[in-house]
Amino acid sequence: MTKQQLIDNIRRKRSFLCVGLDTDIAKIPQHLLDLDDPIFAFNRAIIESTAEYCIAYKPNLAFYESLGSRGIASLEKTLEYLKAYHPDQFVIADAKRGDVGNTAEMYARCFFEKMHFDAVTLAPYMGADSISPFLGYQGKWAILLALTSNRGASDFQLMRTAKGDRLFESVIKASMQWAGDDAIMFVAGATQAEMIADLRKIAPQHFLLVPGIGAQGGSLRQVVENGMNRDCGLIVNASRSIIYADRGPQFDAAASQAAAQIQSEMDEYLREWDL
Amino acid sequence: MTKQQLIDNIRRKRSFLCVGLDTDIAKIPQHLLDLDDPIFAFNRAIIESTAEYCIAYKPNLAFYESLGSRGIASLEKTLEYLKAYHPDQFVIADAKRGDVGNTAEMYARCFFEKMHFDAVTLAPYMGADSISPFLGYQGKWAILLALTSNRGASDFQLMRTAKGDRLFESVIKASMQWAGDDAIMFVAGATQAEMIADLRKIAPQHFLLVPGIGAQGGSLRQVVENGMNRDCGLIVNASRSIIYADRGPQFDAAASQAAAQIQSEMDEYLREWDL
Numbered sequence: 001m002t003k004q005q006l007i008d009n010i011r012r013k014r015s016f017l018c019v020g021l022d023t024d025i026a027k028i029p030q031h032l033l034d035l036d037d038p039i040f041a042f043n044r045a046i047i048e049s050t051a052e053y054c055i056a057y058k059p060n061l062a063f064y065e066s067l068g069s070r071g072i073a074s075l076e077k078t079l080e081y082l083k084a085y086h087p088d089q090f091v092i093a094d095a096k097r098g099d100v101g102n103t104a105e106m107y108a109r110c111f112f113e114k115m116h117f118d119a120v121t122l123a124p125y126m127g128a129d130s131i132s133p134f135l136g137y138q139g140k141w142a143i144l145l146a147l148t149s150n151r152g153a154s155d156f157q158l159m160r161t162a163k164g165d166r167l168f169e170s171v172i173k174a175s176m177q178w179a180g181d182d183a184i185m186f187v188a189g190a191t192q193a194e195m196i197a198d199l200r201k202i203a204p205q206h207f208l209l210v211p212g213i214g215a216q217g218g219s220l221r222q223v224v225e226n227g228m229n230r231d232c233g234l235i236v237n238a239s240r241s242i243i244y245a246d247r248g249p250q251f252d253a254a255a256s257q258a259a260a261q262i263q264s265e266m267d268e269y270l271r272e273w274d275l
Numbered sequence: 276m277t278k279q280q281l282i283d284n285i286r287r288k289r290s291f292l293c294v295g296l297d298t299d300i301a302k303i304p305q306h307l308l309d310l311d312d313p314i315f316a317f318n319r320a321i322i323e324s325t326a327e328y329c330i331a332y333k334p335n336l337a338f339y340e341s342l343g344s345r346g347i348a349s350l351e352k353t354l355e356y357l358k359a360y361h362p363d364q365f366v367i368a369d370a371k372r373g374d375v376g377n378t379a380e381m382y383a384r385c386f387f388e389k390m391h392f393d394a395v396t397l398a399p400y401m402g403a404d405s406i407s408p409f410l411g412y413q414g415k416w417a418i419l420l421a422l423t424s425n426r427g428a429s430d431f432q433l434m435r436t437a438k439g440d441r442l443f444e445s446v447i448k449a450s451m452q453w454a455g456d457d458a459i460m461f462v463a464g465a466t467q468a469e470m471i472a473d474l475r476k477i478a479p480q481h482f483l484l485v486p487g488i489g490a491q492g493g494s495l496r497q498v499v500e501n502g503m504n505r506d507c508g509l510i511v512n513a514s515r516s517i518i519y520a521d522r523g524p525q526f527d528a529a530a531s532q533a534a535a536q537i538q539s540e541m542d543e544y545l546r547e548w549d550l
Contacts, residue, residue, distance in 0.1 A: 022378075062378045065340075066385035068351055072344040098398050099371050100425040103297075103337045110341035123373050123398040125420055127427020145400055150375040152402020155449055156442070162435035167442070174430055 001090050001118045002139050003182050003231075006207070009055045009088055010232045011275060014267040018056035018092065018209070019259060020239025021046065021078065022063050027244055029251050039067070039074035042251075044081055046243050049256035053263035056090040056235050057082060058209075079115050090118050090235070092209070096145060098123035104133040112140045119143050121187060121209070124171045128178055135179045142184050146171055147199060149189025149212030168195075172202050181205040188227065190218025190236070196226040207233050213262075214241030220262070224269045232275055238262060276365050276393045277414050278457050278506070281482070284330045284363055285507045286550060289542040293331035293367065293484070294534060295514025296321065296353065297338050302519055304526050314342070314349035317526075319356055321518050324531035328538035331365040331510055332357060333484075354390050365393045365510070367484070371420060373398035379408040387415045394418050396462060396484070399446045403453055410454045417459050421446055422474060424464025424487030443470075447477050456480040463502065465493025465511070471501040482508055488537075489516030495537070499544045507550055513537060 010016050023039050023046075032038040047057065059078065064071035082091055093111045097104075097120065111117045112134075119141035122131055134142040146168045147157055157168040165173070175184055186203065188196050190212035199208070208227055212218035213236055220236060227234050242262075246254030285291050298314050298321075307313040322332065334353065339346035357366055368386045372379070372395065386392045387409075394416035397406055409417040421443045422432055432443040440448070450459055461478065463471050465487035474483070483502055487493035488511055495511060502509050517537075521529030 024381075060374070060378055062372075062374055062381050062385075065347075066381045066389070068385075068389065069344040069347040072340075072347050076343055096372065096374050096398070096401075097337075098373075098400075099335075099337060100423065100427075103335060106299075106337050106341045110337075110343075114341070114343065123371075123400050125373075125398045125400045125431060126371075126423050126425060127430030127432070129425050129427040131427075148375065148401050150401060150404050152375075152404040152406075155402030156400060156446065157402070159442075159445060160437035162437055162439075164437075167431070167434075170434060171431065 003207070006055070006090055007231050009090070013052070013055055014270055015053055015055055015263040016232050016234050016236055016266055017054040017259060017262050018058050018235045018237040019046065019050050019054045019242055020094070020211070020237050021057055021059040021243070022239045023243065024063055025067065027247065029247055029249060031249055037074055037077065039064070039071065040077045043074070043078045045252045046255050047082065047086065049252040050242065050259040051086050051089065053256070053259040054089070056092060058092040058094050058237055060094040076115065079117070083116050091116070092143065093117040093120040096121050096123050098126045098130045100126065101129045101133065104130050108133045108137070112137050119185065121145065124175065128174070131175065132178060135183050143209050144171060144175055144184060144186050146186040147188045147192050147195055149191045149216055149218065153189065153192065169198070169202055172199065176203065181207070185209055187211065190220070190223045191216060193219060193222035193226050196223060200227060200229070204229060205231070205233070207235060209235050209237065211237045214238035220265060228269065228273050232270065278482070281330070281365055282506050284365070285545070288327070288330055289545055290328055290330055290538040291507050291509050291511055291541055292329040292534060292537050293333050293510050293512040294321065294325050294329045294517055295369070295486070295512050296332055296334040296518070297514045298518065299338055300342065302522065304522055304524060306524055312349055312352065314339070314346065315352045318349070318353045320527045321530050322357065322361065324527040325517065325534040326361050326364065328531070328534040329364070331367060333367040333369050333512055335369040351390065354392070358391050366391070367418065368392040368395040371396050371398050373401045373405045375401065376404045376408065379405050383408045383412070387412050394460065396420065399450065403449070406450065407453060410458050418484050419446060419450055419459060419461050421461040422463045422467050422470055424466045424491055424493065428464065428467065444473070444477060447474065451478065456482070460484055462486065465495070465498045466491060468494060468497035468501050471498060475502060475504070479504060480506070480508070482510060484510050484512065486512045489513035495540060503544065503548050507545065
């Protein structure tokens with residue numbers, strides 16, 4: 001999906017919400033457990049009940065990998081379903097990968113060609129040649145961890161370099177030499193809203209993937225005030241607060257309602273920003 | 276596996292070699308492709324022909340994930356095989372993961388409880404709470420990326436911080452507050468041999484996992500001179516130069532010979548260091 005298509009989707013659907021498909025077999029409703037593939041059944045129901053309120057889905061691969069080959073099969077079915085029935089959704093592999101050249105190439109082929117993800121999250125620690133294999137695909141995206149939403153973000157990401165930048169700022173500046181804002185996005189946690197403004201000074205045009213609202217406690221308004229640009233420039237993720245809004249038989253209606261509520265708040269912000 | 280067991284294995288087998296199971300369906304001998312599970316068949320043959328010369332195996336998960344659920348099934352079978360027939364081998368998940376707390380916990384359970392790996396490689400960018408879930412398991416190890424063997428290592432890992440350290444040195448110092456040398460190892464690329472000496476000044480007791488000899492061109496002698504300590508303290512990995520030593524029907528004999536040659540060189544170094 002190109003940047004313009006993403007922007008068009010946001011304007012048309014009045015939403016910049018991403019639903020995190022962090023599907024945990026221990027947390028899905030009891031009645032699904034008798035089905036052949038409970039993980040896929042849950043995902044399909046969540047997608048059907050939230051698709052009108054969001055523009056993106058983001059499976060965190062850990063949840064699928066932790067179930068072994070069976071979990072990966074559920075993920076593959078979820079992706080095929082999205083591609084067949086919701087081709088306008090931007091689908092992000094939350095994989096946080098980062099490996100040397102030939103292994104990175106293998107991951108890129110896996111996520112972009114085999115599984116048809118639009119984007120993949122990547123850890124920048126290993127540098128340019130761990131990222132560049134993801135940058136040669138038209139309409140596909142590398143989303144670099146810059147400023148994450150967890151407490152440990154302060155251990156290294158906020159460390160001052162000898163040049164006076166914080167490490168996350170060095171990561172952003174370096175990556176801007178590798179590709180433009182049509183191929184790279186950055187992760188910026190909602191729990192670090194005031195620092196999103198600093199990030200915007202370096203990367204005014206880039207889209208940001210913002211986790212941390214909902215269960216993690218970040219404020220959507222603060223994210224918008226610090227991070228929105230004239231293209232919107234934000235994809236804001238919520239996972240647990242939507243997919244586990246209710247854990248009984250009405251889970252899908254509850255998810256729908258939770259997503260609709262965020263979408264309606266987003267619509268207001270988009271109007272405030274004349275979008 | 277505890278640190279003492281690992282040291283005992285190294286002394287007994289006169290080897291600190293790790294064989295990297297970077298098994299690529301496009302590179303394995305033709306005659307295996309007709310089998311039910313060519314990846315597992317290849318791994319089993321490689322393990323049988325190299326086990327006497329090495330003390331560890333390291334599947335890079337990218338190679339299995341890139342084949343989807345089928346690839347993960349091959350990996351699971353390989354691990355079950357190792358556990359059943361070679362329980363004295365130290366088995367490393369080369370996963371380079373790094374994610375927030377609850378996801379990291381899920382990965383730790385997956386690699387240590389479900390798949391019975393002894394160790395997992397982790398990217399440190401997200402800080403303490405992305406690593407600590409891996410540190411509570413007796414006899415299991417977190418192997419942190421410190422100084423990698425690729426060119427991009429210089430982009431961030433060698434960056435000077437305001438305190439005067441390079442980033443990889445800050446990572447090592449910080450992680451030493453999280454756990455001791457019985458739970459943490461560091462990745463240090465053989466292509467950076469002179470910097471391994473700097474790393475040793477900070478972490479004299481830790482085991483180092485050293486990729487980059489063989490196909491990547493690092494020198495085993497230089498690694499030993501800069502990195503060996505009185506426990507050996509090194510696990511040196513070779514992948515392609517062993518598993519693809521010959522790509523015809525005699526691949527296993529060729530792998531055996533390639534591993535034996537490295538082991539014999541390692542035996543010499545161990546004797547030079549009175550081990």
